[in-house]
Amino acid sequence: MNWSTIAKPSAQLRQWLIGLGLGIVLWLAAYSQLTAFADALVSAAGLSRQTHFGEAVHFFFYDTPKVLLLLTGIVFVMGVLQTFFSPGRTRALLSGKREGLGNLLAAGLGIVTPFCSCSAVPLFIGFLSAGVPLGVTFSFLISAPMVNEVALALLFGLFGWKVAGLYLAMGLLVAIVAGLVIGKLKMERHLEQWVRDLLAEPIEQMTAEQLSWLQRLRAGGAHVREIVGKVWPYVLIGIALGAGIHGYVAEDFMASFMGRDVWWAVPAAVLLGVPMYTNAAGIIPVVEALIGKGAALGTVLAFMMSVIALSAPEMIILRKALQPTLIATFAGVVALGILCVGYVFNWLL
Amino acid sequence: MKNIKILGTGCARCRATEALVKAVAQEKGVEITLEKVDSLPEIIKHGVLSTPGVVIDGRVVHAGGVPTRSEVEGWF
Known part of the structure; x- marks a missing residue:
């Protein structure tokens, strides 16, 4: 031994x-x-x-x-x-918070709470059962996979702190605003019946252990x-x-179809990202190569956000608990947010 | 005889947890019945927020990620 x-x-x-x-x-x-x-x-x-x-x-x-x-x-x-932010602790922090402040907090906690899309449904329902509003829960669910340490580390390493910081800020903004919008739409009745039945009765709340x-x-x-x-x-x-x-590849190879002057490039990038499912590590080196060859930063960041935040497999997992109307609203609101981020970046930089 | 439930919807981590629990129980010579729970309402009723979860004789002892070997040894 x-x-x-x-x-x-x-x-x-x-x-x-x-x-x-x-x-x-x-x-x-x-x-x-x-x-x-x-x-x-x-x-x-x-x-x-x-x-x-x-x-x-x-x-x-x-x-x-x-x-x-x-x-x-x-x-x-x-x-x-x-280890300081187990899902149980995050839930306790968010429970009973009003919309607005709650969305802000949820998006922030999404960065530091461990999250795996395979347990998205138990987490989602667990949050709702503890009195976390639907929109606030969505802010968490959008921020947690999109703003993660692997994405930030790679962006920082390959593009510097400015791009990493912008990605962080924009990711949080999309999560906050999308959660606020979903909350305003009052879509609680678009949860699947078994979820509503489950929420009607009290659910055991696990307490976090001290480490x-x-x-x-x-x-x-x-x-x-x-x-x-x-x-x-x-x-x-x-x-x-x-x-x-x-x-080896010519400097402006990508500029003709992913450059900032191509108006349809941002929506095309978002659409292209939906069926793709990979982790941040797989996508960022590709992103770097695209930018190096003249693709616009906003277009490429929109592509990256779409790949990570709007993945088809995660929607299939969430579909077990959410009715199609709510899934479509979620995807639509997030896509719209990412679209805005893409255009704003291309216009600013 | 301990009754053990592994809560999870069939992800790689759940299978790893199951294999680890089996191995440790065998090593320690503890008799167990192992049950895999993959129904979402069932998982949620246990109050587990992240999978895989481990339930021993009706009590949740672990949730989220694959437990470490020493943690599993502590359960038996």
Whole structure:
């Protein structure tokens, strides 16, 4: 047996903290040497950045460690943060909140509460049963998958903090406004009959357990293993693809059909995104390649939001609890919001 | 004999949870009856907000994500 598994919790916590401190120092050291690392590799291979191939190789060996470092750091912090916001706790925070403030809070909590679309229905009904208004519940349900740490880490790594911040702000705005609109439409009677029957009687409310710091740090580690372990191949393939396009495809290749002057590009991007279902890691490197070749930022962000927030499989899951009218309203309101974001971005930038 | 219910609508995490519970119970020599619950009203009635959930002898002991091995060992 490994000695650490029989050590006392306090000793284990000390090990974790020492490991974490070392990890932070190594992380910062590695992050500060990214360009030097890529330069050294390119010159060690006898390549020059003046050539297409050399530039593509440099791009790959600069972006890959950068994105993986950012992803690991942000996912770890998020994994620890999520232990403070279990779905039960978030529900308690939202219960009885009025519309308006409630929508704002719900969209914000959507970022830090762990969410998997496979449990969208139990969560949805659990929120309603605790007295969270329908519109507020929708704000949460829109924000949780759309504004997630993987999307933010990748956008930050590949486009910088401005684009990541804009995505965050716009994602929250769409979630808040769409939830407000759905709330105003008073669509409670468009829930399936079994849901309304269930809501008529009291449902057992689970109380959240108290976690120690050791458990929280462990949760962060587990989150990194799960998320980074799952998405790294997408990141690698995406960046390799991006590197190839970066080196070889003509600069304004995308401008003719995804440029800002093409008025129909935004709705086309939103429609195209609906049947597509992938995680943020799979879509963002493609997004980067599109932007690099002259596609407009608003159009591409609209595409990305549509792929993540308006996925056909999630609607099929929600269909079990919502009648078609409510599903259509939900999709319509969110699509309209994303459309506005796309146009505003293209017009502003 | 412990009665164990795995609550979930058949996602990968639910299957992983089921396999883990089976393995740990066998290791510890605890006899269990394992039941998979995939009906949504049934899951919701247990008060579980995120799946997979684990119910032992009528009490919810876990909800959301695959439990860790040491957590499962603690149940038996």
